[in-house]
Amino acid sequence: MPETTKTKPKRPKPGAIPRQEMPRQAPEVRRANFNEVALGLTMEMAQREAQRCLQCKKPLCIAGCPVEVRIPEFILALSEGNMPEAVRLLKDKNNLPAICGRVCPQETQCEELCVLGKKFKPVAIGRLERFVADWELGQGVETPEPLPPTGKRVAVIGAGPAGLTCAADLARCGHQVTLFESLHAPGGVLMYGIPEFRLPKRTVHAEVDYVKSLGVDLQLNAVVGKLYTLNELLGERGYDALFLGTGAGLPRFMRIPGENYNGVYSANEFLTRVNLMKAYLFPEYDTPVKVGKRVAVIGGGNVAMDSARCALRLGWQRALAKGSEPAEVTIVYRRSRVELPARLEEVENAEEEGVEFRLLTNPVEIYGNEQGWVRGMRCIRMELGEPDDSGRRRPIPIEGSEFDIEVDVVVVAIGTSPNPLVFTDAGGLERTRWGTVVADEETGRTTKQGVWAGGDIVTGAATVISAMGAGKRAAADIHRYLVGEEICE
DSSP states (O other), rough: OOOOOOOOOOOOOOTSOOOOOOOBHHHHHHTTTOOOOBBBOOOOHHHHHHHTTOOOSSSSHHHHHHHHTOOOHHEEEEHHTOHHHHHHHHHOOOOOHHHHHHHHHHHGTTTOOOOGTSSSOOHHHHHHHHHHHHHHHHOOOOOOOOOOOOSOEEEEHHHHHHHHHHHHHHHHOOOOOEEOOOOSSTTHHHHHHHOOOOOOOOHHHHHHHHHHHHEEEESSSTTTTSSSSSHHHHTTTTSSEEEEEOOOOEEEEOTTTTTTTTEEEEHHHHHHHTTTTTTGGTTTTTOOOOOEEEEEEEEOOHHHHHHHHHHHHHHHHHHHHHOOOEEEEEEOOOOGGGHHHHHSSHHHHHHHHEEEEOSEEEEEEEEOOTTTTEEEEEEEEEEEEEETTTEEEEEEEOOOOOOOEEEEEEEEEEEEEOGGGGGOOTTTBBTTTTHHHHOOOOTTTTTSEEEOOOTTTHHHOOOOHHHHHHHHHHHHHHHHHHHHOOOOO
């Protein structure tokens, strides 16, 4: 990493400096590898971008951040070349900045409220966050001194973004925290869901190591609901409080004919095979995953984009190794481009790489061959009606518009719900009809005494940063519950 330079540049007039564009791999190169697409800013570029910040007296950007990062302050320190101070200010509120800087939808949160963005392009807050976090990882992460032990024990269930954030904040306050993770690696969706080309696993490992350095006891292969129940943890195991951050890992399907054919994946299974089980490193890891010649991914969110872009890369790797044609990968989505819930950046990346889009299209049947493998999909064309509860226009089938497309792999990426196993012997914990936990939005308190919850287990599938915000709010309320004080800073 470049050395820290301490200079105090004269602040330019608003708009005088153009927004610094992040260098990226070229589409024709990156579609055949799983290396990170965005290459990061240089020190010069980062400081130049930081100088665009207006240093507002009432910074609206902070209100757009679910964990309330001290945005203008860390950017000012960066612009002055004081990197240790930029790190300190950034991590005062955010325990996982290198992750957030890569996968958070800044364009609809902090950057959307940036005052500079009213007349010019907003400050690239997320890219600066990534730069500062990566600088720290390159220099060596310093662990803050914990407060004296409180004697209180907290069980955090699920080592995803919500659980990691909650565990870190509680550990920093002196509580004894045990973090239970059902998989063989920590990180939750950060490990099994988000591909290497968006979030390198070395970055996740580094952030998890920081949380562990705070004194958090990480227990892997620990399936709560099977190994211990919630009541056992609160009872005979002696924990004073529990936080549920197990996410939403149970896939949903369309319930159309043919979904049981071989070659039909849930996005959870497909991405887990590719990411956590390292199919992207074939032949070093010989993880079974079929790509085929024609892949259809059903859905329009970030998970659908991740699935499509992984399938595309696996197809190109196979084509280059065997001299065959690359796989054709198509997103099938029932609304129009305007309604796509995925980040615009991810949609544009997918298009540049060669993913095709069949919009206003909905599958009604998957059909297969005599051996039980997928060979095609029947779809119907859609039109948009009045807005539904989500605010997007409701898709309506066009009668008589059915048509067939040839596919040999289908990935269903239409949403998830919480895995019910964790709710074994959890009487008093109220859930919604969708299987999510009922919890107070501000505190994370559930209807069961001593139990808090946050992230996708409460909201359903959402963003990493919203899960982190929930974990942070819950940690503050758990701390108040245990010792009667506000969360330590």
